Amino acid sequence: MIVITAPTGNIGRRLMPLLLDSAPARGEELRVIVRDPARLPDTVRERVEVVPGSHGDPAVVDRAFDGADAVFWLVPPDSSRTPDDAYRGFTRPAADALAAHGVGHVVGVSALGRGTPVAGRAGLVTASLAMDDLIAATGVAYRALANPSFFENLLEDTDAIRDEGCFTDTAAADRKAPFVAVADIAAVAAGLLLDRSWTGNGSVPVLGPCDLSPDDLARIMTERLGRPVRYERRPLEELHAALLGHGLDPAFAQGVVDMKRAKDDGLDAGVPRTPDTTTPTTFEHWVDQVLGPALRP
Template sequence: MILLTGAGGRTGKALLRALVAKDAQVRAFIRNPEQADGLRALGAADVAVGNMEDVDSINRAAGGTDVIIHVGPPMHPQEREITKSFVEATKNSGASRFIYYSVMYPILRDVRHHSLKLDATEMIVNSGITYSIIEPCRYMQHLDPIWPAVLETGVHSMPFNTKAQFAVVDLEDLAQATAKVATEAGHEFATYELAGPQNLSQEDMAAAISEVLGRPVRAEALPLDVMAARAIEKGASEDRVNQMRIMNTHYDHSGFRGNPNVLQWLLGRPATAYIDFVRRLAAG
């Protein structure tokens, strides 16, 4: 049995589908019990309702599992403490391996979202457990929420300059690679940087969208104040909005570039190209 935390989120659901496709038995760990039926419909063999800040619920969920995959809440200030609770649950339950879903380049200390994961990684490495660490780059799926606006306005707009490059990666590829790591031997004590096949700017992405749609789409940097206001409207905390500002300021001048070799080795095939992701999105 594999315990999958954060199973109700976008990443968790993708991982669940990929694990089920590998015939894995998955126990989905969620906070909201209303998500249980939907996750069972995706193939979860069991659902554990709990709270990542409640050690007792974590230990109950971990009982009888062989592998724990931890997908933490995004930008949570208690990242290290929450992760440590799951590491301790790995020890207490007798699970054979802990898989930490982190972020590419946690060494970026000026970006708290990254540095918190570096602290958690250091704790995991020093914990004495058997672990694997997944370090994904920025998702291609960041296009999803702005897709209606792109179709309506012909503008691709994200909160960093239009020339900064990102090795954007398809979440479906990441999920398949993580499922392989979780269900096959040979990945113990491995840390895998998983980046997409091209380093692309907003201008490159807009050009790919233009090609797929057959009409012009241009790139435009979204002002950080506009990004912050929209996040607040959606209920983001002040702390999270501040971290989003710091992260996107870093991306504005440095981008987020990477290399696809490790991902493609795990997949056993070429990683999904951005234009193919756009074609899939446009096809509905």
Template sequence: MRIAVTTPTGNVGRHVVATLLRAGVRPRVLARDPGRLAPEILREVDVVAVDQRDPEAVVAATAGVDALYWVDPPSAGEDPLADYGLATVSLVSAVEANGIERTVFQSSVGAEKRHGAGEIDGLAGTELALDALGATVTHLRCGYFFTNLELQLDAVRDGLIPVIWPLDQPLAWVAPRDIAETAVARLLWTGWSGRCVRAVHGPADLTWPQAAAIVSAATGRPLRVERVGDDAMRSLLRASGMTDGLVEAVIGMSTGLRDGFVPEQPRTPHTTTPTTLAAWAHDVLRPRL
């Protein structure tokens, strides 16, 4: 079975690669910078250096594959949604030109809104483009990554995380490794076709104060959260070096999904995954603090 994997050094992609290797598959990995792959991984994969926003390069890199794991690459530019659109053109071109049998697309909870959810709107656009092709595709509607806390290490060390999400509104928290296991199961299984949507909700829905209490207990560091206004968060994000366009895209992911948003896919045994925030915080976050 020939499987291609994008973003092989990303939070989810690196686990997809490792899981495929354990399953006995030698994946083809599409990497913008192959030098970021660990030497021991480089020996076990077929690497193609490619920009995912270059349709001709992506078509060439995915020739002959049976299944594709696709992540729209993140954008740090002024117009993130335009960058998502460029990646979508590459993906659609590859699926159509190469007749790829199965595509697993890493989407997000909130993509079902289609509009009004900031950066998630870019993922919604990719979903719609694949659906219009009539491709055999699974859209993974993922919850809030545990690893987002690694982007806030200074705040965690200081013991206070500012958020614009309502403190009494729960959201699905999920480990990227669990997303990868779900993705690999779909990539390896040939007994499905058509359009599928599979939510990946993690083990539990948590409010931000509940998550902070769990992280505090697991790391041994006091941690609390404080809700701030949207403009205050904009100032914080701009101070971190984000462009104005990216700031609005990031802010929109929260403002578009708060105030009563309910995911299209309910929590079920199919959408619930095992890794707890406590286990992840103890094993991954604690050593980094």
């Protein structure tokens, strides 16, 4: 039995078809935890066991993890809480349930940065790494998917790209760093969940196909979209004020700023790129298949 949390999110909805294609042939049953079962596609809902509710609820995870062999763990974003409470606090009931039910394997969505000089002051990433430690301490075999920034983050700038031909971030324009498509994260997660021959605890870096700078992203978008796109660097102070203006918890807002500062200080640069850490979806392909259609009226 594989339990999937957040099955309707960006990663989960790409993970579900991969598991549904392969799990039954391996004799694997699937169970999902979802707040609103109506959001599941009919093709998914009719083939899985559904546990309604939040996977931050002790009663829900206690029920869902009963008889489970493996769990896909993803903490949903909650900017109304402090970073530690949003990650480790949310995960604590699940950690208790993992231990109580003797779940063997967990694959979690986390971040790059462990072992780097800035890991302890990286805001949301620091909180995510603490979440990893909490899960690993339960005695399960655990693999943390160590991810850089997602291509999909650019979808937050869809209107600005369409209307003004620009996108913003806080990184230096020429700073190259790994980026990854969520579809590639889902594929790595599926492989680990279906082949559980691994033991112990560790990180699995998911680095995309190459490092890119914001200027590289702008150039590729210009080429693929057939319209000029430029990058504008945003001061961290401006980002912080905007986050507070949107009503984020002040500690969470600071956690976002600290994460952005740490990324510009090399948070994502500590893992060597190898065939094992490289995933296939190029930014060019992602622009053609995801961003381009999202920009259409």
